[in-house]
Amino acid sequence: MSRFVDRVVIHVAAGSGGNGCASVHREKFKPLGGPDGGNGGSGGDVVLVVDGNVHTLLDFHFRPHATAGNGKQGQGGNRDGALGEDLVLRVPDGTVVLDQRGEVLADLVGPGTRFVAAQGGRGGLGNAALASKARRAPGFALLGEPGDARDLVLELRSVADAGLLGFPSAGKSSLISVLSQARPKIADYPFTTLVPNLGVVTAGDAVYTIADVPGLIPGASDGKGLGLDFLRHIERCSVLVHVVDCATYEPDRDPVSDIDALEAELARYTPALGGDLADRPRVVVLNKIDVPEARELAELVRPDIEARGLPVFEISTATREGLRELSFALAEVIEADRAAKPPVEPSRVVLRPTAVDDAGFTVEADPEDEGGFIVRGERPERWIRQTDFNNTEAVGYLGDRLARLGVEDALAKAGAVPGCPVTVGDVTFDWEPSTPAGIATVMHGRGSDPRLDTHERIGAAERKAAKQARRTHQDYTDYSHADEDDDL
Ligand SMILES: Nc1nc2c(ncn2[C@@H]2O[C@H](COP(=O)(O)OP(=O)(O)OP(=O)(O)O)[C@@H](O)[C@H]2O)c(=O)[nH]1
Ligand SMILES: [Mg+2]
Structure with a gap:
């Protein structure tokens, strides 16, 4: 028997981006023909996709680690590195993705619905792509970025229209077996059903799904019996069906107190998907009326239950009495609920909750380093991460980018003084606001690969850049925008 697993912790790691390449074109009579380093390929994503043929999270229980492919490095001759391969994980309909703290990141409903669980790192740009008017021959390339890596919790919350609730042995599995093609295990001992079963019911034109969850007993909310965990499988249901055993011999039970006991347990369950089970429509099924005493008892309690405003159906799964009426009545409630809800669009792409890009950044005093500052921002x-710190040109380029974003101004405003430590990500610099780029100390170094035959023209560009540097910051910012590489 295959095992049913409805909660797993998985570790997803997207691929890293490949490094960009710094290369100079060579030909027989033109040995230094300009930058031609290609870009690194992006790392592959880890993507979750709902597949209607997958019904359990069992696979992830055995293989909890998922890693996508890395992007390849760029190469000379303007050859870009290959993209890393995406890793697609197939999950059952109704899989909820949570982070380690229990926050819901995505609710995957409808076959084809996708969720990027870990985004691949960007490939670094090669020096060909980094070349611009002001930087004709960059002697550096950008590094590829690491891909996202995180732990996620996957929880299956079955997508069923009707949920069967009841004490053990009330006949829930028997009911699903006579209403649908599902064949769950049925036996006369309690807790026969250990995992939820789903069945598809056809009533006239209506087709709906019904879920049978393990039986509940008083104290379930304190973990008695199988506890309340399985209730997550009825969270999405349009209607809850109380299946009541009218033929039980247990002395202190009767249909009304059974319903009260289960309602008390239900009230202590908090649905993770929000909403409240209390306002979900309910239907009461009085089962086993093929037993004469049970029929009598059902007749007796029916008015009391109806007085609470609950529709009551007397049935026998053994003789199939009352089933047709019940199945049509459930269809009616479900159809009404479907009509009231916005339609679920299958193949809806669920975006990552954290924005890939935000324009902003913050500057704050470093609590651990007196006089230091921390810059935070996507x-x-x-x-x-893209900067090769062994390359002064690359560091200069970084300085330009930070200055253009306004980091320089913000640091000055926050009270940063020359030489104070500034931390961005996992790198700490000594702040040097001597050039408009601040952190950059090699303002003159950009675009001057000495191997290049165009170096005279670059000398001119360099002089222009130095002139720009003496201008006001505003002018400088405008000038730099010509590069249009903010988002690279
Ligand atoms: N006489 C009679 N017995 C029934 C009827 N429905 C179910 N039973 C019996 O009741 C017992 C329990 O039935 P199940 O369908 O396994 O009950 P359940 O609610 O799924 O029980 P758990 O899975 O343990 O929570 C079985 O022996 C069934 O044959 C009925 O309509 N009439
Ligand atoms: Mg059962």
Whole structure:
């Protein structure tokens, strides 16, 4: 028997981006023909996709680690590195993705619905792509970025329209077996059902799904019996069906107190998907009326239950009495609920909750380093990861980017003084606001690969850059925008 697993912790790691390449074109009579280093390929994503043929999270239980492919490095001759391969993980309909703290990141409903669980790192730009008017021959390339890596919790919350609730042995599995093609295990001992079963019911034109969850007993909310965990499988249901055993011999039970006991347990369950089970429509099924005493008891309690405003159906799964009426009545409630809800769009792409890009950054005093500052922000931190700190040109380029974003001004405003430590991501610099780029100390170094035959023209560009540097910061910012590489 295959095992049913409805909660797993998985570790997803996207691929890293490949490094960009710094290369100079060579030909027989033109040995230094300009930058031709290609870009690194982006790392592959780890993507979750709902597959209607997958019904359990069992696979992830055995293989909890998922890693996508790395992007390849760029090469000379303007050859870009290959993209890393995406890793696609197939999950059952109704899989909820949570982070380690229990926050819901995505609710995957409808076959084809996708969720990027870990985004691949960007490939670094090669020096060909980094060349611009002001920087004709960059002697550096950007590094590829690491891919996202995180731990996620996957929880299956079955997508069923009707959920069967009841004490053990009330006949829930028997009911699903006579209403649908599902064949769950049925036996006369309690807790026969250990995992939820789903069945598809056809009533006239209506087709709906019904879920049978393990039986509940008083104290379930304190972990008695199988506890309340399985209730997550009825969270999405349009209607809850109380299946009541009218033929039980247990002395202290009767249909009304059974319903009260289960309602008390239900009230202590908090649905993770929000909403409240209390306002979900309910239907009461009085089962086993093929037993004469049970029929009598059902007749007796029916008015009391109806007085609470609950529709009551007397049935026998053994003789199939009352089933047709019940199945049509459930269809009616479900159809009404479907009509009231916005339609679920299958193949809806669920985006990552954290924005890939935000324009902003913050500067704050470093609590651990007197006089130091920390710059936080998606872009500054990314740029740090892309920088090869062994290459002064690359560091200069980083300085330009940070200055253009306004980091320089913000640091000055926050009270940063020359030489104070500034941390961005996992790198700490000594702040040197002597050039408009601040952190950059090699303002003159950009675009001057000495191997290049165009170096005279570059000398001119260099002089222009130095002139720009003496201008006001505003002018400088405008000038730099010509590069249009903020988002690289
Ligand atoms: N006489 C009679 N017995 C029934 C009827 N429905 C179910 N039973 C019996 O009741 C017992 C329990 O039935 P199940 O369908 O396994 O009950 P359950 O609610 O799924 O029980 P758990 O899975 O343990 O929570 C079995 O022996 C069934 O044959 C009925 O309509 N009439
Ligand atoms: Mg059962």
